[in-house]
Amino acid sequence: MxxxxxxxxxxxxxxxxxxxxxxxxxxxxxxxxxxxxxxxxxxxxxxxxxxxxxxxxxxxxxxxxxxxxxxxxxxxxxxxxxxxxxxxxxxxxxxxxxxxxxxxxxxxxxxxxxxxxxxxGPKPHVDLRLPKAQEWYVVDMSDEDVRDYQLADLAAKVLPKVQRTKSEQPEWAQWMTTAKETAVEQGAAFLAYWLQRVGRRPAGLAVALDRPAPFGLVRHPMQTDMTTVGQRWVASPDRHYESRLVYSFPRRELIDLALPTVDLVVATLSWGEES
Structure with a gap:
């Protein structure tokens, strides 16, 4: 009770x-x-x-x-x-x-x-239109086998092109796996990775978007001390609902590359209604 x-x-x-x-x-x-x-x-x-x-x-x-x-x-x-x-x-x-x-x-x-x-009223949904002209890789969250296959494929084919230092690749692959597992645990509706080289630097960012929830009811703090993990809360225009965007990146020194992209991602959120 x-x-x-x-x-x-x-x-x-x-x-x-x-x-x-x-x-x-x-x-x-x-x-x-x-x-x-x-x-x-x-x-x-x-x-x-x-x-x-x-x-x-x-x-x-x-x-x-x-x-x-x-x-x-x-x-x-x-x-x-x-x-x-x-x-x-x-x-x-x-x-x-x-x-x-x-x-x-x-x-x-x-x-x-x-x-x-x-x-x-109709149940809302929130769309994430990822910023253009960037290398985004969307993961299918609806099917476990497909999700795991896509992640393995990214780690094998895309990651080596971005993080060319072989000794760093296992750490980055583990970051990708952790981001996926976190998204699964929180029941995220959407997961995508931003993987590309910016100048001569490898850049990586994972964003996972929660399903909408009533505004102000589920603002749980992130259970982590990692400075490479953060969250943003985005409210619907009528402030009845909000979604949480959890983001992470492989290393703290990538913050100057990752956070501006997080800002862009938040700006692309589009609220609507499910039919």
């Missing part, structure tokens, strides 16, 4: 019976969701009792959920953001007809699933 959590913006939206404001409160905050277990959201009898369609119950605070299920020993709950609520409702449109917020009141609000999805 989530003791003490309270979404005040959601409370205000419910008091005003403003469905659009409810959507905004979920996009910028979280909601308490009853669970059957760690993975499954709990639903409740609807207009047809124990037959579908059922009713989803969402709560502005753990206190409100506790009041609703006070005599029920099954009091599991989780915090979910707009994306989590949207995904669950969209996947169960045939099974759930309504969503009731804070069913015990005092500002109970019952809304159709379609109206809730409309208020939440």
């Amino acid at each position: 989530i003791d003490g959590y309270r979404n005040r913006a959601l409370e205000a939206a419910l008091a005003a019976a403003d469905v659009d404001a409810v959507g905004a409160a979920l996009r910028t905050g979280q909601v308490v969701v009853p669970q059957l277990d760690e993975a499954r959201i709990r639903v409740f009898p609807g207009d047809h009792g124990d037959r579908p369609p059922y009713e989803a119950m969402l709560f502005s605070s753990q206190e409100k959920l506790d009041a609703f299920v006070a005599k029920d020993a099954r009091r599991r709950s989780q915090l979910r953001d707009a994306a989590g609520v949207r995904d669950f409702l969209a996947a169960n449109l045939e099974e759930i007809a309504h969503v009731t917020f804070d069913p015990e009141g005092p500002a109970r609000l019952r809304v159709s699933v379609t109206d809730v999805l409309k208020a939440l």
Whole structure:
């Protein structure tokens, strides 16, 4: 359970019976969701009792959920953001007809699933259009085998052309592997390497872009003391969502080459909506 959590913006939206404001409160905050277990959201009898369609119950605070299920020993709950609520409702449109917020009141609000999805709005995506006239190598993050093959191919064919000193190549190859593993661990949607020679110097940069998350909710510090690793947070124009761009480069002395390119990468981010 989530003791003490309270979404005040959601409370205000419910008091005003403003469905659009409810959507905004979920996009910028979280909601308490009853669970059957760690993975499954709990639903409740609807207009047809124990037959579908059922009713989803969402709560502005753990206190409100506790009041609703006070005599029920099954009091599991989780915090979910707009994306989590949207995904669950969209996947169960045939099974759930309504969503009731804070069913015990005092500002109970019952809304159709379609109206809730409309208020939440489409799920955003963020595109990364890499700067032109530079040597970028995009890695397919959707397939593990393809990803590993692409990385091995880069290390074998491209890296020796950039880092021509053979004794330095293993260190650079390890940096590329570490960047890939970090991107996988953070669930990044996008990974690319910038590998080229600038003047007579070998230059390398890895950028991994996270999927959008509600603004301000996931600003975890990087768990590293390495000065060759950093992050940038980029907000959507409406500041409802943000994505984290994690970057790294092989050696600290490349900072004067890498950071201006990071600035260029951030400038290419383009926000939109998934169809």
